[in-house]
Amino acid sequence: MSALRCVLLLINLTTAVGDLSPPQNLSLQTQNTQYVLLWDWAMNGTATFTAQYLPGFQSRKAPHKQNWKTVCVDVSERRCDFTHADLNYLGLYCLRVRANTSQRVSNWTSINFCPDKEADIGPPSSVKLTAVKGDLEVDIADPMSSSNASMKTLAQEMYYLIQYWRQADGNQKPEVLPTRNNKVTLFELDRWTWYCVRVQSRYDFYNKRSDFSDTQCMSTEGQTLFWQILLSFLLSLVLCFLLAMLVWFCFYRMLMFLKSVFYPNVHLPPHLQELWSCDSETPRLLPPQSPGSDCEPLDLISAEMVVVMDAQSPNCEDLDTSAPSGHGSGDSGFSSTEEDSSHTHTHTHDMLKTHTPLHDGTLELCA
Template sequence: MKLRGSEVCVSLLVCVSLALADLSPPQNLSVQSLNTQYVLRWDWADDQQSAINGTITFTAQYLSAVYSRKPTHKQKWRTVCVDVLEQRCDFTDAGLSYWGIYLLRVRANTAQQFSNWTNITFCPDKEADLGPPSSVKLTSVKGDLEIVIADPLSCTNESMKTLVHDMQYLIHYWKQPEGYQKAEVLKTQNNVVTLPKLDRWTGYCVRVQSRYDFYNKTSVFSDKHCTRTEGLIPYWQIFLYFLLSLGVWFLLGLLVWFSFYKVFKSFKSIFYPNVQLPPHIQEFWLSDSETPHLLPPPCSGSVWDQLDMISAETDTVPDIQISIPEDQDTSVPSRHGSGDSGFNSTEEDSSLDTHTDTHTDTHTDHRCKTDTQHKQEMHDGTLEICA
């Protein structure tokens, strides 16, 4: 039997409608969550339909469970992802409450048709995974170990304790080189914990896990942190530290003293130069104070021609040279005067010699007395000035 043209067209449209209605919906929906980060994932792998219908995209929406009981036309689904090529949709910034319950759904799209919706129920408080502490610090304090634990953080960098009030920490600690199989366990809600009863001068390792017992949530463990406990300082170390500090202070004091000495020497050389006086002036200043430093005044009415320096310690009296003043009367008869006889001359000479000897003896006696007196009064090494 032959078909008319109109019948053929109707048959083709029915076939196309059947083909479009057979577009498979996404399958195996799941939510990967950590603290407040939520990502919806699904599977869709019908390559034959992709080749027939062209490019396949996906649309994802959510609805609060409170509004799911209303009629379909009154339900207000919020779209998060539209025509995405990936088989995932991030609901982190969708505004889902951590204590709420939501319906999530996704469907496949083409340019001409779309598949049915596939739904999943999601409760973050119950199903979202709990993350480990954001940081763990381990320090040795007075022979014990102090652990500082930072809370897990939400997507807005807020502590998860504001959302999970009963969150606790499970601490594992063990000695080195032993493994975590022999670890001691400590459970606490505090962020600062001190591990007691530890061996002195021993290495320990620590790791921490977050827990929420109401829904039996446990996070993965944090990274391993290791340190060494301390104890009382041995006496030999105290003595060694004392010697080292003493040496350092000694070197420091020596350096300060040397610097002060160099500065003082520089100032002294500037303001008080080291100039040597001539030797004869130094001898003049260093001589005895009782030694006369000036020549004695000459006798009144006479002028002396010659001075002799006589040591006070010398016993022998040197020859004395007498100079007759010019203004003194020297009228002595000449030995060769005219009209005088040789006898007279001889007598005059002997008389003159006798006078001279007498004067000499008198002067000598006076000089001896003077020497004796000066010997008693003057110190050793002084000089007498005689005329």
């Protein structure tokens, strides 16, 4: 009875496993150390997938002693990334995948994988061009692994194939240059000509060829002529001169501005300049307050007053005829009158000689 139950349980288990279709058409999408396992599944419906790997040397052991390592568990996508599964680049591995549902699982579908042999190699990480004395210098960066290590550490026989051609001759067959160096100089190029360059990674042991890198184009240089050197020198001199003139002009304008602010260019009126020049040692514009000063107060009178004073001042003849005959003796009266007239006339004449016309029509007199 117990034997019958075991047989029925084995039959049910076989049926449960065999009813679900396994994944098919397993393939690998690889570049350097990036490995992605892809597969197809023919059945319709919802299912998840589980992917595992086993080192090749353990495949000879009994199934219960094999140590399969799971990378993807119950994923809905039909792909599994083995990049970070620590697969040795020179190792041999067995990869397998199966479909899962809530009640059933399919059989495993497996594929063997050797990264060193089957993984594609990538193009250079970057290609840079530099024009050096009429030649082109090509700087090549190694393709990198997933751990940011150079692929030359894994594939030591890897080298590069450089293709270059003139940009104007797009249909011309390009020149090729194989090299293991990361810095290469292209010689015997035409001067002042545009060239295009692209680089491919190669690994001949397993006949690996990468895609070409992006095409880089650059113009070569030529020998600098004497007139070009002279023209550059003259232009430099002109620019330096203009810059110096600009600096000097800015400085001069700033100096004039400061001078106009702190030392304004305002001239005194002429009558004030005469007062200023009266005393060269201590010029003053206002009457001095201290006694004993050399300057004296000024009396200001109008021009009409001067004319009136001149008209009213008696002359010598008027004084002689108008002098009374009975006033004192003849000699003393004439002398006194003549002296007074002469004194008055002299005082008026001195006032007329020392007057200074002002801007408001008045006269300025020095006492």
